[in-house]
Structures are given as C-alpha cells and as structure tokens.
Amino acid sequence: MNYKKGTLVCVGPGMVLGAHITERCKNHIKQADIVFTSCHPVIEKWLATLNSCTYSLQHLYADNKDRRNTYQQMQAAMLAEVRNNKKVVGAFYGHPGVFAQVPHHSIKQATEEGFEAWMEPGISAxxxxxxxxxxxxxxxxxxxxxxxxxxxxxxxxxxxxxxxxxxxxxxxxxxxxxxxxxxxxxxxxxxxxxxxxxxxxxxxxxxxxxxxxxxxxxxxxxxxxxxxxxxxxxxxxxxPPGRRLIPNDEIVIRLKSIYPASHGKNTNKALGE
Ligand SMILES: C[S@@+](CC[C@H](N)C(=O)[O-])C[C@H]1O[C@@H](n2cnc3c(N)ncnc32)[C@H](O)[C@@H]1O
CATH class of the missing domain: 3.30.950.10 (Tetrapyrrole methylase, C-terminal domain)
Structure with missing residues (x-):
C-alpha cells in the first residue's frame, strides 16, 4: 500500500483574470488542501476566492536576491506540504510549464520522492x-x-x-x-x-x-x-522573419526520387508555392 498520500499538481490559470482557466485547473484548486500561487496580484486574489487555504509565493522575491534562491524556497514550501500528505496545488500564471522552472523542478522532486505529481496546461503568453x-x-x-x-x-x-x-x-x-x-x-x-x-x-x-x-x-x-x-x-x-525561406533543393530532389509518380506536386505545396 502506498502510504504517501501527498500529491502535487501544478496548474496554469492563464493570462487573463478568470477568462483563461480550464475547468480541470479550477477543480484542482477548489479540491486542494492547500494552494500556492505565483501570479499577478489580482489573479491571486481571485484564486483565493476559490480556495480559502491559498498562499502567495510572491513575497519570496526580493531586491538583490538571487532568483534561484527564490525558486528553491518556492519548491521547498510546496514539497513540505506534499510530505505532510496534503493535496497541494501550485498555480503559476499562464502555463505552469512555459518558461517557469519551479513547477518542473517541484514535480520532478515530488515524483522522485514517491509522490504523485503532474502538470495541467494553461494559456501562456x-x-x-x-x-x-x-x-x-x-x-x-x-x-x-x-x-x-x-x-x-x-x-x-x-x-x-x-x-x-x-x-x-x-x-x-x-x-x-x-x-x-x-x-x-x-x-x-x-x-x-x-x-x-x-x-x-x-x-x-x-x-x-x-x-x-x-x-x-x-x-x-x-x-x-x-x-x-x-x-x-x-x-x-x-x-518577424528577416529573410526568405531558402529551398533545400538537394533534399527535395531526393524526396522526389522516392515518390516519382507525384512529380513534386506535393513538395511544391509543402514549400508554400
Ligand atoms: C517567468 S516567465 C512566465 C511565463 C508564463 N509561465 C507563461 O505561461 O506565459 C515571464 C516572462 O513571460 C513573459 N510574459 C509574462 N507576462 C506576460 C504578458 N502579460 N505579456 C507578454 N509576455 C508576458 C515575459 O517574457 C516575461 O518576462
């Protein structure tokens, strides 16, 4: 029997307040024992209305403080509650896995420690x-x-x-x-x-x-x-692109020799011609 009941789900509430969040993410937040947030302050306030046990991680940022220390502390805060066998949700604005280290590292660590942990996508910038x-x-x-x-x-x-x-x-x-x-x-x-x-x-x-x-x-x-x-x-x-696409003639000739019957009709399409 798995005695490790703690779980970690990292969710993304999207970019626009209340408008981008999926039903799945909302449900995870509502059903969590504890929710940690790293979002725009207005979005954090709204998330707190979905679950009264919601804590912002934003105070861990500070002037002149190495962001990597902040990220480690965010990870440590979430993992501590997972180890307490809590259902933990981390809500990171946009998509939690896009240009965001904490959700990826926290999920990896929780998984390595034998806890169930995963990510739910969101709408990114x-x-x-x-x-x-x-x-x-x-x-x-x-x-x-x-x-x-x-x-x-x-x-x-x-x-x-x-x-x-x-x-x-x-x-x-x-x-x-x-x-x-x-x-x-x-x-x-x-x-x-x-x-x-x-x-x-x-x-x-x-x-x-x-x-x-x-x-x-x-x-x-x-x-x-x-x-x-x-x-x-x-x-x-x-x-935006500053140069035209340059056709790879050598490869196209090679591909044409594989399907001689098509005589390049489809390759011209693939090249946008
Ligand atoms: C740590 S990343 C977080 C990205 C976020 N996880 C997402 O899904 O979009 C922060 C960077 O995302 C981009 N970003 C964040 N908020 C944005 C916004 N409102 N509009 C455009 N880009 C944004 C900027 O490049 C910013 O420096």
Whole structure:
C-alpha cells in the first residue's frame, strides 16, 4: 500500500483574470488542501476566492536576491506540504510549464520522492501573442529563447523563422536578481541581433493584458531603437522573419526520387508555392 498520500499538481490559470482557466485547473484548486500561487496580484486574489487555504509565493522575491534562491524556497514550501500528505496545488500564471522552472523542478522532486505529481496546461503568453498579433508559429517556424540565456551562451538564430525572446526585462542580467535591466544591456542584445537583421528591421514588444477590460500592448519599432524602448518585466520581444525561406533543393530532389509518380506536386505545396 502506498502510504504517501501527498500529491502535487501544478496548474496554469492563464493570462487573463478568470477568462483563461480550464475547468480541470479550477477543480484542482477548489479540491486542494492547500494552494500556492505565483501570479499577478489580482489573479491571486481571485484564486483565493476559490480556495480559502491559498498562499502567495510572491513575497519570496526580493531586491538583490538571487532568483534561484527564490525558486528553491518556492519548491521547498510546496514539497513540505506534499510530505505532510496534503493535496497541494501550485498555480503559476499562464502555463505552469512555459518558461517557469519551479513547477518542473517541484514535480520532478515530488515524483522522485514517491509522490504523485503532474502538470495541467494553461494559456501562456505566447498563446495570447499568436492570437493578438495574428502569428501562426507554423507559417515560418518559431524559435524561442530566454533573452539572457540567448546572450550568455553561443546560440544560433534562424532569421527566416519568427523569433520570440522571453524575459526581455531581465536581458543580460548577470546578477540573476529580479531587477529590470536597462539600455546598455539591451544594446548588447541588439548588437547580437544585428548579425542577423538590418537595423531598420521591425520588431514588436508584446504585453498581454491581465484584466478582461485591458487591451494588449503591441509596440512596433526598429530593431536599433530597442535599447531606448519602454520595457517592463512582462515584455516579450517578437522578431518577424528577416529573410526568405531558402529551398533545400538537394533534399527535395531526393524526396522526389522516392515518390516519382507525384512529380513534386506535393513538395511544391509543402514549400508554400
Ligand atoms: C517567468 S516567465 C512566465 C511565463 C508564463 N509561465 C507563461 O505561461 O506565459 C515571464 C516572462 O513571460 C513573459 N510574459 C509574462 N507576462 C506576460 C504578458 N502579460 N505579456 C507578454 N509576455 C508576458 C515575459 O517574457 C516575461 O518576462
């Protein structure tokens, strides 16, 4: 018999207050013994109306505190209650598994300790972005990076695809604190991007609303103006393709030899011709 009754479910209430949450996530929250939240304050207040045993984890962030310590403390808080054999829910805004370490690490740890733990999806910032900006990530492909990770490591961009850079507000922050970085760090990022795009290439800063009454903020501007832009901790950078797709003739010829009868009708379609 499994005496470990504690469970952990990480759920995502989506981006917009009350409008994006799935029935499954809502039910998990309502039925939990204890709910931990890391969301916009207004969303946290609303979640607390679904379950009176709801605690925000947001106070664990602090100026000059390494975000990795904050994440460990969030994980420790949830795991302690799981070990107390509680039905624990962690509600992390958007999708709990998208650019969010705590839910992934907590589920892994709980599972390793023999507890049942899993994730329920939510509507993430990029899901809102596709809708609000009319972007289909399948049209040209879509690469996504955490902005600082893109800067700290040797990564390659495909400028014929969309590129989405998350955590633009922390771009280039070596301290890993919650601080907003500024124009000098963003200039370094722009210099890296200028290897792939023209200075006049139009890029967008996207911010999805948190309240149903608000509109998305979508600011288009030249790439070389990005250092001076008004950036917040919820800004996401969208870079549309700056180069045409280049056909891979060698592969298409090889594929045509597999199905000679089709004589490339379908490959032309696949290439968008
Ligand atoms: C730690 S990640 C959390 C992402 C979240 N789990 C999700 O599903 O969207 C924080 C980053 O998500 C993006 N983000 C958060 N809120 C946003 C919003 N309202 N609009 C656009 N992007 C947002 C920003 O890039 C921000 O730096």
């Amino acid at each position: 990029d899901a809102c972005l596709y809708a609000d900006m009319g972007i289909d990530p399948g049209a040209y492909g879509c690469q996504q990076f955490e902005a600082s990770q893109f800067m700290f490591y040797q990564r390659k961009l495909d400028p014929s695809a969309y590129v989405i850079l998350w955590q633009l507000g922390h771009a280039g922050d070596l301290s890993l604190t919650p601080r907003l970085t500024g124009a000098p760090e963003r200039q370094v990022l722009v210099d890296m991007l200028l290897e792939y795009y023209a200075p006049s290439h139009q890029v967008a800063i996207y911010e999805s609303p948190f309240l149903p009454t608000q509109q998305p903020r979508i600011i288009w501007q030249r790439l070389d103006e990005l250092p001076k832009a008004d950036i917040s901790l919820i800004s996401t950078l969208v870079i």
